[in-house]
Each structure stands twice: as C-alpha cells, then as structure tokens.
Amino acid sequence: MESTSCPEGIEIENSNHYFDGVELEALAQEYGTPLYVMSETIVRRHCEALRESFLRRYPGTRAYYASKAFQTLDMLRIIKDEGLGVDVVSGGELYAALKAGVVPSDIIFHGNAKTDHEFRLAVEAGVGRIAVDNLEEIYRIEREAARTGKTQTILFRVTPGVDSHTHRFISTGSLDSKFGIPLEPVETTRYIEALAACPHVDFAGLHFHVGSQLLENTSHLAALRVALGFAARLARDFGLTVRELNMGGGFGIRYLPEDRAPALSEFVDPLMAAVREWSAREKLPLPACAIEPGRWIVGEAGLTLYQIIAVKEIPGVRTYVAVDGGMGDNIRPALYDAKYHAAIVGRTRDQGASVGRGEAAGHGRAQNRSSVVESNVATASERPFRTVTIAGRYCESGDILVRDASLPEPRPGDILSLFSTGAYCFAMASNYNRVPRPALVMVKNGKARLSVRRETYEDLLSRDI
Numbered sequence: 001m002e003s004t005s006c007p008e009g010i011e012i013e014n015s016n017h018y019f020d021g022v023e024l025e026a027l028a029q030e031y032g033t034p035l036y037v038m039s040e041t042i043v044r045r046h047c048e049a050l051r052e053s054f055l056r057r058y059p060g061t062r063a064y065y066a067s068k069a070f071q072t073l074d075m076l077r078i079i080k081d082e083g084l085g086v087d088v089v090s091g092g093e094l095y096a097a098l099k100a101g102v103v104p105s106d107i108i109f110h111g112n113a114k115t116d117h118e119f120r121l122a123v124e125a126g127v128g129r130i131a132v133d134n135l136e137e138i139y140r141i142e143r144e145a146a147r148t149g150k151t152q153t154i155l156f157r158v159t160p161g162v163d164s165h166t167h168r169f170i171s172t173g174s175l176d177s178k179f180g181i182p183l184e185p186v187e188t189t190r191y192i193e194a195l196a197a198c199p200h201v202d203f204a205g206l207h208f209h210v211g212s213q214l215l216e217n218t219s220h221l222a223a224l225r226v227a228l229g230f231a232a233r234l235a236r237d238f239g240l241t242v243r244e245l246n247m248g249g250g251f252g253i254r255y256l257p258e259d260r261a262p263a264l265s266e267f268v269d270p271l272m273a274a275v276r277e278w279s280a281r282e283k284l285p286l287p288a289c290a291i292e293p294g295r296w297i298v299g300e301a302g303l304t305l306y307q308i309i310a311v312k313e314i315p316g317v318r319t320y321v322a323v324d325g326g327m328g329d330n331i332r333p334a335l336y337d338a339k340y341h342a343a344i345v346g347r348t349r350d351q352g353a354s355v356g357r358g359e360a361a362g363h364g365r366a367q368n369r370s371s372v373v374e375s376n377v378a379t380a381s382e383r384p385f386r387t388v389t390i391a392g393r394y395c396e397s398g399d400i401l402v403r404d405a406s407l408p409e410p411r412p413g414d415i416l417s418l419f420s421t422g423a424y425c426f427a428m429a430s431n432y433n434r435v436p437r438p439a440l441v442m443v444k445n446g447k448a449r450l451s452v453r454r455e456t457y458e459d460l461l462s463r464d465i
Helices: 024-031 039-054 073-081 091-099 116-125 135-148 185-196 220-237 265-282 294-301 334-336 352-360 457-461
Strands: 010-013 016-019 033-039 061-066 085-088 106-111 129-132 154-158 201-207 244-246 288-291 303-314 318-323 342-347 385-391 400-406 414-419 440-444 448-452
Touching: 016 024, 016 342, 024 033, 024 129, 024 303, 024 342, 024 414, 024 440, 033 039, 033 294, 039 061, 039 073, 039 265, 039 294, 039 440, 073 085, 073 091, 073 448, 085 091, 091 106, 091 116, 116 135, 129 135, 129 244, 135 154, 135 185, 135 201, 154 244, 154 352, 185 220, 220 244, 220 265, 265 288, 294 303, 318 400, 334 400, 342 400, 400 414
Parallel strands: 033 440, 061 085, 061 288, 085 106, 106 129, 129 154, 154 201, 201 244, 244 288, 318 385
Antiparallel strands: 010 016, 033 303, 303 318, 303 414, 342 414, 385 400, 440 448
C-alpha cells in the first residue's frame, strides 16, 4: 500500500502497518481475526472538527451522534465525554445510551415504527426529543406522557421529496419513502389537529434526512428549502412556530484512495446561510439548528482485520482470495454494493492459530510501535501485485467483500485489512451460518483495549431452549 494513499491513522514503518500507533499484525496475533479495530483518537478528532466547524461557529446549534452507525458502551461514553447528544432508533439503542450514562435530555429518538414499549421507555426516561414519523405516534406519545404526568417534546420528521442520488436503500428523503410525514396540505391539517388534541405533546420543530454517504450538498440544500417553506406555512396558516430545525446527517466519507470527501463546512455553512436568509426574509425567529452525523464521525475511524485462508485461481477468469470473515461482519458490499480499499498488513505465524485463540478468549495485549513480529516469509511489499477478488467465508455467492482488488501476491496466513469500516459493519453484524461475531478493539496512541469480546459457540446457543 503506497504511503500517499494511506487511510487516516495508518502509518507504515519498515513494512509494518500501524493504526493509531498500534501494529496491526500484532493486533491480529493477540486478539484473533476477524477483528474490528477502532481509533479513539480519530473519533475524538472528528468530534473536535465538528465543534470547530459547526457548534462554535454557529452559537445555539446542537449535534447528535447518529449511534446506529456504531454503538457500543465504550463509544457512547466517548460521545458523552465529547459533549454531543445521541440519536437512537430503537429501544435497545436507547437502553444502551442510558446505561452508558448519556443524559436523557441529550437523546433524540427516531424510527418509523416505534413500539408501545419503546415509547414507554423513552417518555419515562425523559428523552429530549422524539421525532414523530406518522400521525398515530402523536396520540400514542400523548397517552404515555399523560400517564406519567410529563410533557414530551417532539419534532415532525418531514419527507422533503428530494432525490439524493445515492443507493436507493439509503435514500430517505424522496416522496416515496417509508420515513417521514408527507407535506400535502390535507395531511398538515390532520397533524395540527392532533397536536391541539394532545396537551402533553410539545411541538418544537422539524427534522429531515435525505440519505447517507452524500458527497455534495445539493440534496441537503434542496430539502432545506422545502422544510423552510413548510415552516413558513405552519407559521402563516396555523400560528405554529418552528423553534428547532434538525437537518439530519448523511455527510459522506472517504472509502477509496481516489475518493474526495467534502469537509463538514461544505455542508453546514451553506445550510446555515440559507436558514438565516429565510429567517430575515420571512421575519420569523431563527430556529435552533441541529445535525446528526454518524458515519462522518466513525467511518474512517475503523478498520477490519481478516486472515487469508485460501487463494484459488481460475485460469483466465478470476483469482479468489478467501478470508475468515465476510458478510456476517460486513454486509454492506452485498447489501449496498459498497466499495472498500484493502491491503495486506501482516502475516500470522501459524495459519488458523490466531482465529482459534480469539474465539476461545478474545483477550490479551497487542504490541505497540516498538514491537516486531517475527516472520520467515517475504513481506508483502516484496511481492508482485495481482488483481484478485476478496471473498467471504459465508455460504452465499454474493458474499464478496472487494472485487478486483490490487494486492501484493496474497498467501494463506496473510493478514488483510479493509479500511473505513467503522460505520455500519459492527452495527449490522449477524450470526449467519452460526459464525460468532468478531471482537472489537479500541486503539489510542499506541495502546489497545478490548472493547467488545469475541462471541463464542456457547454464546450462539445461549438463547436456544
């Protein structure tokens, strides 16, 4: 891997690859593979960039971490320490956020099909905001709030009818979407009537989200114009003030060396300028604005390590490199046709040994920058490059992690890394084929700590009766 194309946090010294100061080969040896690795330094660096580009630049704004991208107790504590709010989309995510000590008023609860149990948990906990996704939710929130004697603040999640030109599975702002409230006048009247009938529900404002992994701001700006037009209509026709405006997330990151991910300012500066212009033009109060980055904070902060199990050449067709993970730990290539950058970053002493050790224990100490893992095999940098397809271990033809990857001639026992896997890989992991989910290690300034242990075979059967 050329140093000029190194992902964030990666350094190469004497053919050894380091991530946040920790040697990747040593991590694979110590914790086993597959292995999720997250850089706390990068996470915190992105949180600081968020404060610098948005929160400090625009007083009165708020940022919520979209925790569906990557949620562990460890990560939630970091977000809490960084002073950000948390966006959750299920009772489980809400429970974890509360367990991690996140202040309930700093939580916003999303979802297009929230259950009664989830509403009860949210209202009783005192979450700061619930984003209403359909008419019935207003009445259901009223019942829970009245029962507990509380007033629950809500936002309307609106459907702006914007095509975000992303994969259709992660486009959420189009008119034909399962998410959000349509803005037709007859629907608006029904929602306003519901608010009038629900005294324990406090309407604070609007929320919209147009999609994920967006690399330019046109969709956000188009959706904002629609949302602001709706806010003006609410004020003019119903006397309803939009005090808050949540503009969602979806800010893209760098997955491949040739990708250019825009700076956060390229999104938030024109958005805030448009809100201020609207406020002055309509002579309406400037709403408190919020954003919800998820992938933008954690995507490039993570990588996944695999061990190469086999190399199979089909002459004149393709060379498959089979690894010990795949769609169970990263469903995104199969689900979204997601693209990743791969590199060989080391070699295990004994093929298969590190995997077995990781499944059995998942504990230990990785070596830092001063360590050197001995190997009698030529380093990857000394081998000729080949174009290969990286295939997962799962019993599906679609379990392909990377097509046409350029790698130094791969060999069984090599340690392979996929970069920018910090978002939606751990979160969407499964036990398909009864494969245990990987461990997760957090690294910071040359030190590693186990954040989530590797599942065992016994874990897989623990809920069976």
